Amino acid sequence: MALAAATHAEAAVGTETGAQRRAQRERLLARQEAVRVLKTAHEGLVADEAEAREAGTEVKAAKAEVEAATVEARAAETRRTQGKPRSRRRSARCRWRRRRRAMRPTVPC
Numbered sequence: 001m002a003l004a005a006a007t008h009a010e011a012a013v014g015t016e017t018g019a020q021r022r023a024q025r026e027r028l029l030a031r032q033e034a035v036r037v038l039k040t041a042h043e044g045l046v047a048d049e050a051e052a053r054e055a056g057t058e059v060k061a062a063k064a065e066v067e068a069a070t071v072e073a074r075a076a077e078t079r080r081t082q083g084k085p086r087s088r089r090r091s092a093r094c095r096w097r098r099r100r101r102a103m104r105p106t107v108p109c
Contacts, residue, residue, distance in 0.1 A: 090098070
């Protein structure tokens, strides 16, 4: 009888351990699932942050492009409004007069 009681006690302890293992396994699985969910959420946040950073970078790049285009447009407008420099060539009449004067004697007679 004592042997049966001891065996029963060992069996009871064994079943308790089995129940504890099942409970521990369930807690572990629940914890792993929570970690998976948190990891997925974190990855989503990281992806969102990266996307936001990229969007910010794209906005900065777009602003830089607009600024460069504005500077280029201003330079083109300046060149257009200044126009070509006037020609320095003298008219035919002016050239003829200058030649005539050059041929005159410098000392009066």
